[in-house]
Amino acid sequence: MQVTGKITRDSLMTLEAYSKFRKDHKKDVMAHRQLRSVHLGEHINLQFESETSIRYQIQEMLRIEKIFEEEGIEQEIEAYAPLMPDGSNWKATMLIEYPDVNERKRELARLIGVEDRTFVEVEGHARVYAIADEDMDRENDEKTSAVHFVRFELTPSMCAAVKAGASVKVGCDHTNYPAHVTVAPEALASLASDLR
Numbered sequence: 523m524q525v526t527g528k529i530t531r532d533s534l535m536t537l538e539a540y541s542k543f544r545k546d547h548k549k550d551v552m553a554h555r556q557l558r559s560v561h562l563g564e565h566i567n568l569q570f571e572s573e574t575s576i577r578y579q580i581q582e583m584l585r586i587e588k589i590f591e592e593e594g595i596e597q598e599i600e601a602y603a604p605l606m607p608d609g610s611n612w613k614a615t616m617l618i619e620y621p622d623v624n625e626r627k628r629e630l631a632r633l634i635g636v637e638d639r640t641f642v643e644v645e646g647h648a649r650v651y652a653i654a655d656e657d658m659d660r661e662n663d664e665k666t667s668a669v670h671f672v673r674f675e676l677t678p679s680m681c682a683a684v685k686a687g688a689s690v691k692v693g694c695d696h697t698n699y700p701a702h703v704t705v706a707p708e709a710l711a712s713l714a715s716d717l718r
Contacts, residue, residue: 529576529580529603529606531592531595534577534584535581536590537585537588537590540585541585544585551578554574554712555569557708558571558709558712558713560614560692560703560709562694562701563701563703565619566616566617566619566640566699566701568615568616568672569614569615570712572606572712573606576602579602580598583601584598604656605671607717609717609718610717611673611674611675611716612673612674612676612713613671613673614671614673615669615671616637616652616672617669618633618666618670619668626668627665630665630668631664633666633699636666636694636696636699637652637655638651638652639651639699640652640692640693640696641692641693641694642674642692642693643690644680644688645688645689645690646688647677647680647688649693650674650675652673652674654670655671656671681717684717685714685717689704690705690713691705
C-alpha cells in the first residue's frame with residue numbers, strides 16, 4: 523500500500539491488486555492500527571487514524587461492496603479521506619465500548635458530551651480538546667453515540683515539541699468519565715510521523 527500524502531482514485535489499488543496485497547499484508551495493517559490505539563480507561567478506545575489506516579478502510583469498502591466504477595470509488599474517498607490527519611492534527615475514531623447492552627445504554631446516557639471533554643496534552647503545553655463529529659451530530663438529549671470522530675488541532679510549537687520527544691497525555695475530564703493516560707513511546711513515534 524503506497525503512502526502518498528493524498529488519497530486519490532489513481533493512488534488506490536484495483537480490486538484484483540488489493541486482493542493479492544491483502545493476503546500478504548493484512549496482519550501488518552492490523553498491527554499498525556493496534557499500535558495507534560490508545561485506551562482511555564476501561565471503556566473508551568481512541569483509534570488514531572493515519573493514511574495507512576484510511577487507505578485500508580477505503581480499499582476494504584471497495585472490496586466488500588465490489589465497487590470498481592469511478593463514481594463509487596470517489597464516494598468512498600469522500601467519506602473516509604477527511605479522517606486522515608493533515609500535518610497539524612491528529613484524527614481519531616472514538617469508540618465507547620460496553621459489551622453488555624443494558625450497561626451500554628445506561629452509560630451512553632450518562633456520557634452525553636464526553637467527546638467534547640476528551641483532550642490531548644503535549645508536555646509543556648495547554649490541553650487541546652477534541653473537535654468532534656464535524657460531519658454530523660452524533661448525540662441527542664437522551665444519549666451520546668458509541669462512535670465519534672474527533673480531531674485534535676495542534677499548534678506549530680506543539681508539533682515541534684512532539685517531534686523533539688515531548689511526552690503526550692490523552693485524557694477525558696467528563697464528570698462521569700475522568701481518565702488519562704500517557705501515550706506509549708512506540709505509539710507516540712507513529713503519531714509524531716503524522717505531523718509536519
